[in-house]
Each structure stands twice: as C-alpha cells, then as structure tokens.
Amino acid sequence: MSHEGWVPWIDRAIKLVAPHAGEITLRGDTDFTLTGELDRWEAQGIKFIFGMDAHPKVVNLAEALPQEAWKPLERLPRYEMITRPRRKPERVKESIVRFRGYENKVLVGEDIAEIDYQPRKCSRSYRLIIVRKNINVQKGERVLFDEIRYLFYIRNRRDYTGEQIVSLANGRCHQENVIEQLKNGVNAMRMPVDDWLSNWAYLVMTSLAWNLKAWFGLLLPNAQRGAELIKMEFRRFLHAIVLLPAQIVRTGRRVIYRIMSYHSWLKDLFAGWEHLRWFYAT
Numbered sequence: 001m002s003h004e005g006w007v008p009w010i011d012r013a014i015k016l017v018a019p020h021a022g023e024i025t026l027r028g029d030t031d032f033t034l035t036g037e038l039d040r041w042e043a044q045g046i047k048f049i050f051g052m053d054a055h056p057k058v059v060n061l062a063e064a065l066p067q068e069a070w071k072p073l074e075r076l077p078r079y080e081m082i083t084r085p086r087r088k089p090e091r092v093k094e095s096i097v098r099f100r101g102y103e104n105k106v107l108v109g110e111d112i113a114e115i116d117y118q119p120r121k122c123s124r125s126y127r128l129i130i131v132r133k134n135i136n137v138q139k140g141e142r143v144l145f146d147e148i149r150y151l152f153y154i155r156n157r158r159d160y161t162g163e164q165i166v167s168l169a170n171g172r173c174h175q176e177n178v179i180e181q182l183k184n185g186v187n188a189m190r191m192p193v194d195d196w197l198s199n200w201a202y203l204v205m206t207s208l209a210w211n212l213k214a215w216f217g218l219l220l221p222n223a224q225r226g227a228e229l230i231k232m233e234f235r236r237f238l239h240a241i242v243l244l245p246a247q248i249v250r251t252g253r254r255v256i257y258r259i260m261s262y263h264s265w266l267k268d269l270f271a272g273w274e275h276l277r278w279f280y281a282t
Helices: 007-016 018-023 035-043 056-063 092-099 162-170 173-184 196-219 223-231 234-242 266-281
Strands: 025-028 047-052 103-117 126-139 142-155 246-250 255-259
Touching (some): 007 018, 047 162, 056 103, 056 142, 092 103, 103 142, 126 162, 142 162, 173 196, 196 223
Antiparallel strands (some): 047 142, 103 126, 126 142
C-alpha cells in the first residue's frame, strides 16, 4: 500500500469493522506515521505501531539517555523449532568481502530503551521505543570506526514489551511479501483490459487464487505442514499441488486419476482432500 492518501482508506476499513475497533492494530513504516491522526485513533480505541523518522529531535533524546536506560535487545524467535537445529552454512560472501578489502558493516549489538514522547501535532504523549544499533565499519580485517544508528517506533499499546513491539513492527514485512506475491505470483496487478470495472474483476479473481492456497493450507490436518504451505510462494504452490501430471482413465462406472510422479507434498494433498471430503460428508 502506498502512503499517499491512505488515511481515508484506513478510516473506511476501521468503519467496516467498527464493533471490533479495540482489536485493531495499525502498523506501518515511517511514511505512514501521520502524527496528526494519532489522537483521533487513540480516542476511537485503535491501537497502532508506527516507525518514526530519525529526525534530530528524537535522536537528541536518544543520545541524552543515561546508560542505565538501555538494555540488550533480545530478538524474539521467528518460529518455534520442533526438530534439531541445523548447522548454519559458511558465510562465503562475507569472507570474500574481507579478502578483497571492501568496506563491510557488521552489526555488533543492539540495545533498546523506552521513553514518553509527545509529537508536535499530538495533545498527549505516547511510548517511544528506541533501538540502538552498534555497527562496526570494517575494511578488510581492520575496523575503521564504530557507527551508531537509531530506529524509532511510536505506539499506544501498553500490553506488550518493547521486544514484542519491535517484533510486531518488523512483522509488517510479511504483508509486503503478500503484496509482492499478488504482483508477481498470481499476477493480480497486471491488468489485461482497458477499463476500471474489468480490471477490478480481474484483480478479484486472481486474488482468489492466493486465498485458495491459504484456505487449503488451513485445511491440512498437519498444522506444521499447513503453515509451511501458507507461507509458500505461489509458483512453488502451483508445481507442488496444482500442476501435477496425471492420467485420467474413464471406465464404465467411475473415473480414475493416476498421478504420474511423486514428491513430498502429495501425501499432504491427499490428506487435505480426505479431510475436506469428511467435512462435507458430516
């Protein structure tokens, strides 16, 4: 979603689910942080987590914090590991960068702090999460200098810790991945006709293909495999579930489908089919 003219569309979405306004959390990067709208959303019971630009005012606030205000940022795991952790591959690219003497930036550590902050266009203060990144700028094996960068997140959710807020803010990238899949996976943004109504219909139809993938993943009895399928890129989903070579044999009283190849997703396809057939039979 573009940040230009997005407020009326967000308000329309909020109005659509108005009875559940307290369960809404708006997320966005720095382009979506319109401080003139925060008080209004707060009055409606809407929660929000937005990134903020590192302008001089908030950078000065961060630099003025005492050392005891900071604590190490412990990144929350992206998923729960069930099997044994696999060995990470060797970082070949970084070794080549060092060998050839290119400038390299290495993250040494991250710290987090929280303060109350009132934007200029707001009548009240909100919580400002500050992430401080300590970066070593290297050239070859030499460390040239240390670089400090700050990331800022403003929020009105007080039921989450700072680490959880950072994780939620970064989680918006999943939505950007969905948009990318709609563009290049199901080609929903490649409008084939020349009028608005037909293009809208094409966009809806192609989006249904993406929803079909998510729906099938939710149907799988194996929740772990279902979650993997939901996150799968659409082209891979096509080759794993849809584009299967099969032989169709018509006999006197039945039609036989013979799958002509095998891969690991076939058992999940059959499990989802059996689950769906059982659901409609009952």
